[in-house]
Amino acid sequence: MGGDRDPVKLIRQPRGPRGGNPPHVRRIAGPTAAIAWVLAAALPLAFVGVFFAWPVASIVGRGLFPDGALDIAGIVEVLSRPRTVRILGFTVGIAAAATAITLVLGMPIAYVLSRLRFRGRAVLRAAVLVPFVLPTVVVGIAFRALFRDTPIDGSVLAILAALVFFNIAVVARTVAVSWESLDPRREEAARVLGAGPVRVFATITLRRLAPSIAASASIVFLFCSTAFGTVLVLGGARYATIETEIWLLTTQFLDLSAASVLSVAQLVVVLVLLAVTARVRAGTTAQQRSFAARRPRASDTPVIVVAVVVALALVVPLVALVERSLRVAGEWGFDNYVALASTGSRNALSVTPWQALGNSLGFAAAATGVAMLVGLVACLLLSRRPRSPHARRALDLLDGALMLPLGVSAVTVGFGFLITLNAPPLDLRSSPVLVPIAQALVAVPLVVRTLLPVLRSVGGRMRDAAATLGAAPWRVMLTIDLGVAGRATLAATGLAFTVALGEFGATTFLSRPDAATLPVVIYRLIGLPGGDNAGMATAASVVLAVTCVAVVALVERLRVDTAGRLT
Amino acid sequence: MTHPTGAGLELDAVTVRFGDVTAVDAVTLDIPTGEVFALLGPSGSGKSSLLRAIAGLEPCTGDIRWGGESIVREPAHKRGFALMFQDGQLFPHLDVAGNVGYALRVAGRPDAARVGELLALVGLAGFERRRVTDLSGGEQQRVALARSLAAHPRLLLLDEPLSSLDRELRERLASELREILVAARVTAILVTHDHDEAGVIADRIGILDGGRLAQVGTLAELRAHPADARIARFLA
Numbered sequence: 001m002g003g004d005r006d007p008v009k010l011i012r013q014p015r016g017p018r019g020g021n022p023p024h025v026r027r028i029a030g031p032t033a034a035i036a037w038v039l040a041a042a043l044p045l046a047f048v049g050v051f052f053a054w055p056v057a058s059i060v061g062r063g064l065f066p067d068g069a070l071d072i073a074g075i076v077e078v079l080s081r082p083r084t085v086r087i088l089g090f091t092v093g094i095a096a097a098a099t100a101i102t103l104v105l106g107m108p109i110a111y112v113l114s115r116l117r118f119r120g121r122a123v124l125r126a127a128v129l130v131p132f133v134l135p136t137v138v139v140g141i142a143f144r145a146l147f148r149d150t151p152i153d154g155s156v157l158a159i160l161a162a163l164v165f166f167n168i169a170v171v172a173r174t175v176a177v178s179w180e181s182l183d184p185r186r187e188e189a190a191r192v193l194g195a196g197p198v199r200v201f202a203t204i205t206l207r208r209l210a211p212s213i214a215a216s217a218s219i220v221f222l223f224c225s226t227a228f229g230t231v232l233v234l235g236g237a238r239y240a241t242i243e244t245e246i247w248l249l250t251t252q253f254l255d256l257s258a259a260s261v262l263s264v265a266q267l268v269v270v271l272v273l274l275a276v277t278a279r280v281r282a283g284t285t286a287q288q289r290s291f292a293a294r295r296p297r298a299s300d301t302p303v304i305v306v307a308v309v310v311a312l313a314l315v316v317p318l319v320a321l322v323e324r325s326l327r328v329a330g331e332w333g334f335d336n337y338v339a340l341a342s343t344g345s346r347n348a349l350s351v352t353p354w355q356a357l358g359n360s361l362g363f364a365a366a367a368t369g370v371a372m373l374v375g376l377v378a379c380l381l382l383s384r385r386p387r388s389p390h391a392r393r394a395l396d397l398l399d400g401a402l403m404l405p406l407g408v409s410a411v412t413v414g415f416g417f418l419i420t421l422n423a424p425p426l427d428l429r430s431s432p433v434l435v436p437i438a439q440a441l442v443a444v445p446l447v448v449r450t451l452l453p454v455l456r457s458v459g460g461r462m463r464d465a466a467a468t469l470g471a472a473p474w475r476v477m478l479t480i481d482l483g484v485a486g487r488a489t490l491a492a493t494g495l496a497f498t499v500a501l502g503e504f505g506a507t508t509f510l511s512r513p514d515a516a517t518l519p520v521v522i523y524r525l526i527g528l529p530g531g532d533n534a535g536m537a538t539a540a541s542v543v544l545a546v547t548c549v550a551v552v553a554l555v556e557r558l559r560v561d562t563a564g565r566l567t
Numbered sequence: 568m569t570h571p572t573g574a575g576l577e578l579d580a581v582t583v584r585f586g587d588v589t590a591v592d593a594v595t596l597d598i599p600t601g602e603v604f605a606l607l608g609p610s611g612s613g614k615s616s617l618l619r620a621i622a623g624l625e626p627c628t629g630d631i632r633w634g635g636e637s638i639v640r641e642p643a644h645k646r647g648f649a650l651m652f653q654d655g656q657l658f659p660h661l662d663v664a665g666n667v668g669y670a671l672r673v674a675g676r677p678d679a680a681r682v683g684e685l686l687a688l689v690g691l692a693g694f695e696r697r698r699v700t701d702l703s704g705g706e707q708q709r710v711a712l713a714r715s716l717a718a719h720p721r722l723l724l725l726d727e728p729l730s731s732l733d734r735e736l737r738e739r740l741a742s743e744l745r746e747i748l749v750a751a752r753v754t755a756i757l758v759t760h761d762h763d764e765a766g767v768i769a770d771r772i773g774i775l776d777g778g779r780l781a782q783v784g785t786l787a788e789l790r791a792h793p794a795d796a797r798i799a800r801f802l803a
Contacts, residue, residue: 461656464624467643468650469670470718475644479669483660 033473037381041398044378047370048401048444051437055416056267056408062419063260078261084245088265091241094156095224098163102220103213105164106171108306113172114179116300117293125173126556127311130318132169133495133552135502137519138541139166140233141526142317145324145538159239162230165314167220174219178212180293197299218277222270226409229504229519233526242266243409243505250415251509263412270408278400318545325538336539339532348528349521350513353540356521357547360501363432363517367439367500372493374440375447378402380481382448383455399448406445410505413438418509432515438506443496450492454485494555498548518544575600575754576621576722580629583616583778590616592778593629598756603748605757605769609801613778614758618724621756622650633721649720653727655711657699663710664695670718685713688747705736712744716751723748723755729764741767762786762802774798 064070078084113125131139143162147153152161182205190200206213228243235241240248242262249259296304328335340353351359382399386392405413417434458481466476482489504519511520518540525537576598583591591613598604606614619625623643631639638646649670657666668682686692689709694702699710708728715723728744729737745768748755759765765772766786773783782794786802793799 459656461652462658464619464622464643465650465652465656466658466669466673467624468622468646468648468724469714470644470647470673471669472642472644475673479673480658483658486660 036473037384040377040381041394044374044381044402044444045398047374048405048441051417051441052405052408052413053401055420056263056412058420059260059263059412059416060267063257063262063264066257074257075261078258079265084258084262087240087242087245090239091225091243094159094163094241095221098160098167098224099217099221101160101164102167102171103217105306105310106168106216107175107213108303109168109172109310110175110179111303112300112307114176115184115293116296116304118296121293122556124307124311126553127314128172129169129552129556130549131165131314132167133498133502133548134166134545135504135519135548136166136227136229137233137504137522138321138502138545138548139317140230141522141537141541142321142545143230143234144526146317146320148320148324154234154236154238156239159231159234162234162317163224163227165317166227166230167223168310168314170220170223171213171216174216175209175212178209182208215277218273222273222277222406225269226266228409228411229523233523243411246409246415247411247505247508250411250418256419259415263409263415266409266412270404274400274403278403321538321545322542325535325542328532328535336532336535337543339536340539340543344525344528344533344536345530346528348525348533349516351516351521353518353521353536353543356516356518356540357543359511359515360517360519360544361547363436363439363507363511364497364500366433366436367443367503368493368496370436370440371443371447371496371500372489375444375451375492375496376489378444379448379451379455379485380477382452383458383481385460402448403445405441410438410442410503411509413441414506414509417506432512434510435507435515435517436500438510439500439503440496442503442506443499446499447492447496450495451485451488454488455481458484491555494551498551501548501551502544574635575602575633576756577632577635578621578629579632581617581620581631582628583613583620583625584628585616590778591620591627591775594775594778594780596773596780596783598754600754601752602771603745603755603757603769605759605765605772606775607759607762607765607772608775609760612775614760614775615726616778617775618650618726618756618758621722622646622648622724624650646722647720648722648724649715649718650724650726651708651711651715651728654731655707657707657710657714659700661699662695663691663697663699663702666699666710667713667717669714674718681717682713685717688716688750689713690743704732705740708732708740712747716747716753720753723753725755725757727758727760730759730761737761737764744768774801 064075066074079088109124109128113121113128134142139162143158143165144153147158152158186208187200187204190204191197195203225241226243227241228247231239231241232244232247235244237248242265246259246262246266249255249262325336326332326334343349343352349356378398382395382402384395386395417438421434463476463480466480467473471479502519503517504523507517508520508523511517516524522537522540522544525533525540574597576596578594578596580593580595581591582589582593594617606617608614616625620627621631623638623641623646627639629639630637633646658669661669663686664679664682667685668677668679671678671681682695683692686694689712691706691709691713694706694710699707702710708731712725712728715725725744729740732740741764748768757765757768759768762772770785771783772786772789774781774789776797782789782798784792789798790802793802
């Protein structure tokens, strides 16, 4: 050893393991820090627990144990009704078909967005996202306007087209994100070895994209199989999915036990799908690098043509919606917009659509506040990698719990609120807070998916660097975590706001007629035909769509991936 | 023993464990103030774990004292040490001045003049408003060094500060780093696996092997009298 050693120290026995004493590791983070983290975890857990797990659990209880005992006969009876069997088959069938078509049409757009550099790429990127942020009711109304007076109106094709329209963004943007991170030199190597372009795509590219394709496919399937607003508007009574059937059984036939059984059946399917998605997601640890896009070549023409056609097709239903809103009895005019200040023909409404828009904005603002609070706290927590394997497992569970509301049907949540939150200790049924809470619940998973990747990119060592520069843990969080995630936080706020604005499934259960939101009012207008109500519904849809698109346009300017992070 | 410049860092049987693995095994060591000390060892020898334990980022057993007072229970942000990482770990959302002035702002005394001085010290005068993501690897490490020095740390910990750079730049920056550390009159511990680099930058070198401190001395002393054949081979 070196020369300048303190003689006293040389004779002092080292403590710890070699001294035979039990090792005593001094935790640097004191008990206060641990308590702070537990309290932080309590907020999102309590929110998801009270407003999601409890209502859903009561539905499960009501469906499976109507009189305190497992009612197998009752479950079998509901599930073996010919109508139930037909609806289950229809739900799975149309979701599978819509997923397949969405994948085929979304891939060329993903390619163009990720690999090619051209003027108007930003416009294409934004245009693809628009349908995804439109309220489902608006999508339904737009497709009715598009197919009006054709045999397609009210057919399965209309539902299928609307589901594809809505979900293309998920495929295009999720796959584009991982396509960007693929090293094109691997394809070039295959080309040099003599493989043709089709062969290269099938053997190399597709295989490497498989995890992200599978992840987006399972999310699209989830969205399609739990779609509510679109199917309700387009399918009417003829085509019901599990989701609309739960609504119908609850609100029209008051058959709560059958509705509960269907909710449970749907829950099982969704849990399986989420587990599959989580498994696939684990395989898509996307590299952070992205390879430069290149200028298009002549050989890209077919793909570009398909992408442009798909993108234009996405615009057509919106044009049809605007066109329909400007027509009154075959003439052009703004009468439908003027009527938005009224309560409709035969006083269909309790509030005017403009008042409903005000309600919607208010509820959405409150919901956004709640969703951001819960989402931010959850993300700050989930972005840590604690030493203890138990704590890590707990975080994984929290991560999964926060994703659940994305898959579990909004109708189930709304229905669950009705049967649980109407009695002490929480009697909220007569209170208007249920609407923003339900909307926040739907928005939280999207907030988490937008913020979490950014916060995870901060990494423990960057926080360590800040700590050694003198920043206390709360200060690290404020200046580093939130500093890095600043733009993503704004983007998530905008996204949460549009989701809350368009939420229909849960809101339709919970909003009172005198405080109805705009999507609820729109649905009511088309439910009471006659007079100019249908025309008013299209005008109100345009207003709602413009509001959502304006918010998304702001988000897009922040250049943060939103839909691309869904999986 | 008395240090003319005052007692600096004292490590007393510092041990770091990860589960069953003992990464740092009962290291006892004194570093007086003003000294630049290098922890040298192959990868996996526990040098970075020891550095993180000193910084307060890794729980450990044993005692760590500064100026005679035990600081082993102090959290990282209260120790007054600064740690510079191998890859800089610059804050991507802040510009160069924002990074360099971070510790000063955290301490509640922002000081643009001090930031300017530090940037001049590391050879980046006028870089205040540049984005850190646009800098070259060498420039990023200079910013990281300036950021570490900003709040006058009692002890500067450097974790392989040059190893992410290419060879030529590394050699040039090594002697420059020595000059900067001497000019800033800072006590420093440098972790490296490169003995030439350690010899250029540090006053004394401690060789870590399998988590234990195997030998301490200047590069010349170590080369002249290696404690065993392994050390002799490592320094060759």
